[in-house]
Amino acid sequence: MSENPDKPNINEAGKSKSNDSEQDLEDAVKGSDAALQKTVKSGSPSTQRVQRPHSSPPRFVTVEELLETAKGVTNMALAHEIVVNGDFRIKPVELPEDSLEKRVKEIVHKAFWDCLSVQLSEDPPTYDHAIKLVGEIKETLLSFLLPGHTRLRNQITEVLDLDLIKQEAENGALDISKLAEFIIGMMGTLCAPARDEEVKKLKDIKEIVPLFRAIFSVLDLMKVDMANFAITSIRPHLMQQSVEYERKKFQQLLEKQPNSLDFVTQWLEEAAEDLTNQKYKSALPAGGGAAGSGDGPTPNPVAVQNYAYLKLLRWDHLRRPFPETVLMDQARFQELQLQLEHLTVLGAVLLVTFSMAAPGISSQADFAEKLKMIVKILLTDTHLPSFQLKDALTTIGEKVCLEVSSCLALCGLTPFTTEKEAVLKGQIQAVASPDDPIRRIMDSRILIFLESYLASGHQKPLPTVPGGLGPVQKELEEVAIKFVRLVNYNKMVFSPYYDAILSKILVRS
Numbered sequence: 001m002s003e004n005p006d007k008p009n010i011n012e013a014g015k016s017k018s019n020d021s022e023q024d025l026e027d028a029v030k031g032s033d034a035a036l037q038k039t040v041k042s043g044s045p046s047t048q049r050v051q052r053p054h055s056s057p058p059r060f061v062t063v064e065e066l067l068e069t070a071k072g073v074t075n076m077a078l079a080h081e082i083v084v085n086g087d088f089r090i091k092p093v094e095l096p097e098d099s100l101e102k103r104v105k106e107i108v109h110k111a112f113w114d115c116l117s118v119q120l121s122e123d124p125p126t127y128d129h130a131i132k133l134v135g136e137i138k139e140t141l142l143s144f145l146l147p148g149h150t151r152l153r154n155q156i157t158e159v160l161d162l163d164l165i166k167q168e169a170e171n172g173a174l175d176i177s178k179l180a181e182f183i184i185g186m187m188g189t190l191c192a193p194a195r196d197e198e199v200k201k202l203k204d205i206k207e208i209v210p211l212f213r214a215i216f217s218v219l220d221l222m223k224v225d226m227a228n229f230a231i232t233s234i235r236p237h238l239m240q241q242s243v244e245y246e247r248k249k250f251q252q253l254l255e256k257q258p259n260s261l262d263f264v265t266q267w268l269e270e271a272a273e274d275l276t277n278q279k280y281k282s283a284l285p286a287g288g289g290a291a292g293s294g295d296g297p298t299p300n301p302v303a304v305q306n307y308a309y310l311k312l313l314r315w316d317h318l319r320r321p322f323p324e325t326v327l328m329d330q331a332r333f334q335e336l337q338l339q340l341e342h343l344t345v346l347g348a349v350l351l352v353t354f355s356m357a358a359p360g361i362s363s364q365a366d367f368a369e370k371l372k373m374i375v376k377i378l379l380t381d382t383h384l385p386s387f388q389l390k391d392a393l394t395t396i397g398e399k400v401c402l403e404v405s406s407c408l409a410l411c412g413l414t415p416f417t418t419e420k421e422a423v424l425k426g427q428i429q430a431v432a433s434p435d436d437p438i439r440r441i442m443d444s445r446i447l448i449f450l451e452s453y454l455a456s457g458h459q460k461p462l463p464t465v466p467g468g469l470g471p472v473q474k475e476l477e478e479v480a481i482k483f484v485r486l487v488n489y490n491k492m493v494f495s496p497y498y499d500a501i502l503s504k505i506l507v508r509s
Contacts, residue, residue: 080328082231083242084489090227092220117209120176127169130176133212135162137183140219144190144226156186180211187218192225246493250325260324265501267323271308272505275299301502306454309487310447313337325494329486336486339479340446342382343472345389347442348431349375349396350471356424357404367407372471374399390432397425445469446476453480454487 082088095102116133119126138160145153159182168174188199198218205211254260276299312326312333322330350372354361361367378396381387401421408415416424430436445466452463465473491498 079238079242079245082235083239084329084332084486088231090224090231092224113209113213116212120208124172127165127174127176130208130212131162131165131169133216134160134165134179134183137215137219138162140223141183141186141190144222152186152189176208180208180215183215187215187222191218191222192229195222195225243489243492247496250494250497261497261501262324263321264323264325264497265505267311268304268308268498268501269505271311272299272304272502274311275304275307298506301499301506303455304502304506305491305498306451306487309454309483309490310451313340313447313450313483325497326490329490332482332486336479336483338383339475342379343475343479344439344442344446345382345393345431346372346375346379346475347446347469347472348436348439349393349400349428351442351468352427352431352438353400353404353424354471356420356427357408361404361407361411361413364407364411367403368471371400371403374403390429393429393432394425397428400428401425442468449476450480450483454484 095105112129116129119129138156141156141160142153145156160179165174165179184199184202187202188196191199195218198221202211202214202218205214250260312323313336315322315333315337317330317334322333326333350368353371354368375396378392378399381392382389401416401424404424405416405421427438431439433439445468448466449463449469456463465476469476
């Protein structure tokens with residue numbers, strides 16, 4: 001379809017991920033005491049660590065206060081999602097197959113279109129329903145226009161003049177096919193490039209009722225496109241205001257529930273304690289913010305915050321309440337955690353394989369990429385509760401040995417002996433244990449890279465990837481970008497609260 005100067009530049013709608021942030025934060029509004037009670041009832045051995053500070057006694061709130069706060073939470077969650085998730089898109093609603101809602105919708109729609117078909121089949125035809133549909137189409141087309149589209153607005157208003165259309169219908173002079181032709185042409189002008197083919201197909205439909213049904217179907221898709229275009233357009237402006245907006249909304253929540261920072265305080269206290277005692281020195285690079293021994297200097301506040309966020313990537317979500325300020329992003333941190341666990345296992349398997357294979361094999365980019373893809377596919381279901389890593393690694397060991405033997409043969413190298421294959425399979429199988437030395441090395445180096453990237457302030461170039469992570473460098477950098485974007489935005493919103501809490505914690509240290 002040829003370019004039109006009046007055609008809005010609407011971005012194609014992409015995929016979106018489902019997110020439970022609104023429900024998560026509403027749960028927080030109902031009181032993080034509930035989360036605490038759940039932890040206590042579960043018999044968790046870490047119950048003592050999640051006790052609330054005595055300085056913040058629980059406060060009961062009314063149902064009206066909760067409802068009022070929930071409204072603000074919903075708006076805040078939506079704004080947060082748009083700003084933080086660069087891939088945020090609205091997608092058409094798809095009702096589940098065989099669901100009651102879907103069946104009811106189909107019955108109602110069929111009755112409507114059957115009625116329209118009956119009216120148009122009368123002699124003379126009755127156009128009451130058809131004119132109402134034209135009116136809806138007119139309003140939809142006008143809603144797609146930008147302020148500068150004066151000529152298009154005038155065309156739509158003039159051609160789809162409902163009073164004139166009614167007069168033509170009463171006098172038997174209405175050409176419904178001509179109206180449909182104009183509507184399709186205008187849709188072609190206003191639609192996103194991705195919809196050009198769908199609009200073009202409308203011209204092949206000759207019967208009026210099926211044509212109108214198809215027109216409304218395409219218009220619904222265009223509405224989604226326009227909504228996503230609007231989101232893309234407002235994101236830069238929303239970013240400028242969302243920090244203050246979210247901070248204001250959280251402050252309102254804090255005024256209604258003064259204990260809404262208790263788990264944040266505990267989270268930061270533990271991070272400061274860990275740094276001071278060097279409990280996780282192996283997970284930090286040299287000079288990465290650790291303060292030395294317990295008798296050393298006070299940790300840097302920035303290093304404490306960075307380390308606290310790294311702890312969220314190893315969080316026990318089933319047994320510990322999540323810090324209140326990052327509760328809207330809990331699902332996102334869980335996803336990052338799963339991705340990193342997947343990369344740790346993937347990297348460990350590849351490191352073991354390339355260490356045992358002949359140097360000529362590991363240096364072949366095509367083979368290395370093929371092997372990585374095979375292992376990634378076999379680890380695809382890592383996130384599912386039914387996934388058994390030990391069984392998957394057994395299969396991976398068999399497949400890796402086959403691929404390595406095949407590559408050795410093609411390269412004219414000495415094939416693997418039975419004993420060497422058994423050793424490789426055993427080392428791959430051992431990766432199933434979190435205590436496996438190779439897996440722990442990969443885990444430690446991944447944290448080193450993430451901490452370095454976080455400390456670098458998102459500056460280019462990216463920090464150097466530690467040794468052994470080369471095969472998964474691309475995937476690791478993608479995760480790091482998401483992680484740092486999430487952390488930096490959260491810091492921008494809640495830095496006043498973090499600074500106030502750390503000023504007290506570090507003084508005590």
